[in-house]
Amino acid sequence: MSDTKKAISQDRKRTNILHDQEIALIAYLVERIPRWVTSNMLTSLGLAGNLLVALLMCVASVYGSWWLLLTPLAFFINWFGDSLDGRLAYYRKKPRKWFGFCLDIVVDWIGIIAIGLGYYTYVLPEWKIIGFIFVVLYGAEMIISQLRYKVTDKYSIDSGLLGPTEVRIILAILFCMDFFIPGSIHWIGLAVSIVLLFSFISDFRQLLALADERDIALRDQQQQAS
Template sequence: MKTNTKLFADRKRTNILSVPEQKFISYLVPKIPQWITSDGLTAIGLFGSLVIFASFVLANYFTIHFLWMALIGFFIQWFGDSLDGRIAYYRNKSRKWYGFALDIVMDWISTVFIGLGFHLYVESEYEIMGFLLVALYGWAMIISQLRYKITDKYTIDAGLLGPTEVRVVLCLVIALEVFVPGSILYCVFLICTALFFINLVDTKKLMALGDERDAQEKKVM
């Protein structure tokens, strides 16, 4: 499989899995039926988030083995979220700002559903961790959008980590929970701690970029 570089010309990727991921997407895009539109793929991605949410709810009320559904849900979510914009570029039907706005809104809705599912799955004294997970990921999303505003360069990755790596980590955490019930609490705590410090570092970098942009604009005036 070869990477179709034109499909990814609109954004810079720095995540660990970027090379194999882009090759896989380049392989999949031409095989998507014409009747599946970019918006249709966005809807598929949202459906994946609903599957993840349902897996947590069913695992809470019935059996923990329903958590295996979440892994399927994450793949469905990745499929829709990763291919919706790429299919538009491939078919020369891209709508930059429409797609950008829709992508951000759907990402936030998906994050809320996943956080809510976790919130309903864990015992009441640990529910705050679901809120923290959503809040910290939301902070990362805000940093990404502000970085785009300041630099005019869009990237969805925080260094070596991107949405795909986050999905892989969450899948591993959920799989571990099936075999070791209760382990998800410790894993999510570690994830929240890591996100907090990553966001702190990225916020500091963002402020530096803002200072640099201010200095450049003052020189032009």
């Protein structure tokens, strides 16, 4: 692994499918970002990408679904800002671990809410509940990742083979497909929500098992100390 790859991946474990390709691309990009670009600028850019997704869905609800064909660009903007902000700080040896951690979580949550509202605006009335369910379940996965960090002291943003990058790709495909197959966004949105539900249940069970293991280890340490 190159020095750049080591520098930008030292603070977290990744298990997502596209990890190797993604980390190689991020390493290539952070070496070429102008010095005047800061991590906070990239964080703002990432949020702007999610807000653009929401805006495109709102516009598509009035002017037609062809506007959804621009959502992959918006998701790319989000990926660029969200994936490179912290990595750039580590590459430049100026990480703000806890500041960046707190900022990223809140900004990501705002972005997910915005996308959920965009979906809610676009779909038919009887399907609006799916947008709400998606936001709740994605938020639940975010909570699981924070609890896992607390329990294991290891930060991971992935759920098995799926990470934020894969979710962006899935959502981009979902939105674009509604132009080619009108109404597909409803059924695919339902399918994505079901997948998120089972993922949450699985991750929650694993989290409880990890928490139980840590409790046992702490109890054993206390008994040995006494």
